[in-house]
Structures are given as C-alpha cells and as structure tokens.
Amino acid sequence: MLDKKIEDMIVEQMNFEIHSAYIYLAMGAYCDSIDMPGFANWFKIQWEEEIYHSTRMYEYIVERGGRPILESIEAPQKEWSSLIDTFEKALIHEQEVTKRINSIMTEAVNLSDHATRSFFNWYIDEQVEEEATVDTIIKQLKMVKDSGHGLFMMDKEMGSRAFVKPTK
Numbered sequence: 001m002l003d004k005k006i007e008d009m010i011v012e013q014m015n016f017e018i019h020s021a022y023i024y025l026a027m028g029a030y031c032d033s034i035d036m037p038g039f040a041n042w043f044k045i046q047w048e049e050e051i052y053h054s055t056r057m058y059e060y061i062v063e064r065g066g067r068p069i070l071e072s073i074e075a076p077q078k079e080w081s082s083l084i085d086t087f088e089k090a091l092i093h094e095q096e097v098t099k100r101i102n103s104i105m106t107e108a109v110n111l112s113d114h115a116t117r118s119f120f121n122w123y124i125d126e127q128v129e130e131e132a133t134v135d136t137i138i139k140q141l142k143m144v145k146d147s148g149h150g151l152f153m154m155d156k157e158m159g160s161r162a163f164v165k166p167t168k
C-alpha cells in the first residue's frame with residue numbers, strides 16, 4: 001500500500017504530466033501554424049512522451065493499491081512570439097517538472113518507500129535528458145537566428161523524431 005501523502009503527490013504529478021502533454025500539443029499546433037512541420041512533429045512526439053509518463057504513473061498507483069484520480073487540465077498558452085519562445089517556455093516547464101519529481105523522491109526517501117524511490121529513479125534520469133535536449137535546441141536556434149536555410153535544415157531534423165516506447 002502507498003502512504004496516502006505520497007499517493008496524493010503521485011496522482012497530482014500524473015495529472016501534471018497530462019498538463020505537460022497538453023502544453024506540448026499546443027506548441028506543436030503553433031509550429032504547424034507558422035509552417036514548421038518538423039518542429040510541430042517534435043512537439044507532438046513530446047506530447048506522446050508525456051502521456052506515457054502519466055500512464056506509467058497511473059499503472060504504478062494501481063499496482064500499489066491506490067486509485068488514479070483524474071482532474072481538470074488547465075488550458076495551455078495559445079500564442080508564442082517565436083520558435084525560440086516555445087522552447088524557452090518548454091525549458092521553464094521542464095525545470096518545474098524536475099522540482100516536482102525531486103519532491104516526490106525526497107518524500108519517498110523520508111518514508112523509506114524503496115519501491116517508489118526505485119520507480120522514480122527513471123523519472124530523475126528522464127528529467128536530466130529532457131532539460132538537456134531542450135537546452136541544446138535553444139542553443140541551436142540561437143546559432144541559426146533568422147537564417148532561412150538554417151531553420152529549414154533544423155525543421156527537417158526535428159521532423160525525423162519518432163516516439164519509441166521505453167522498455168522499462
């Protein structure tokens with residue numbers, strides 16, 4: 001059985017991951033609206049990843065005898081000023097996710113809940129990757145600036161991203 005406090009924290013995070021998915025789908029729609037289908041693809045894959053993050057928590061809560069409660073999902077931002085703006089906002093969002101995952105981990109350690117600690121190790125590693133990937137894209141966008149050729153090349157590259165369901 002999960003401790004009630006940690007169960008509530010994981011349920012909240014499960015909902016927050018859906019909120020993340022919603023934000024990224026909205027960013028994808030923005031990229032489609034400015035004729036950047038590759039960047040749109042990247043955000044749509046990110047949306048799929050976030051749904052996976054949420055579903056993985058759902059399954060863990062059930063496995064530990066808890067109940068995943070679905071809450072209302074806040075509407076995401078609708079407009080961004082540029083491609084770089086979307087990624088800068090994505091980085092801020094991922095930093096918030098990292099903070100939340102760390103709090104759950106701290107609680108698991110305090111409660112000596114080794115199963116939850118082990119389960120959340122995956123998210124700790126995932127957050128390092130999430131932040132680093134977005135940070136690299138921001139740096140590349142700064143390098144490219146307003147070069148049409150550079151943006152075209154980057155858009156092609158972003159279009160090749162595919163969702164691969166993790167095996168663990």
Ligand code: FEO
Nearest residue numbers: 017050053097130
């Ligand atoms: Fe599920 Fe991007 O954190």
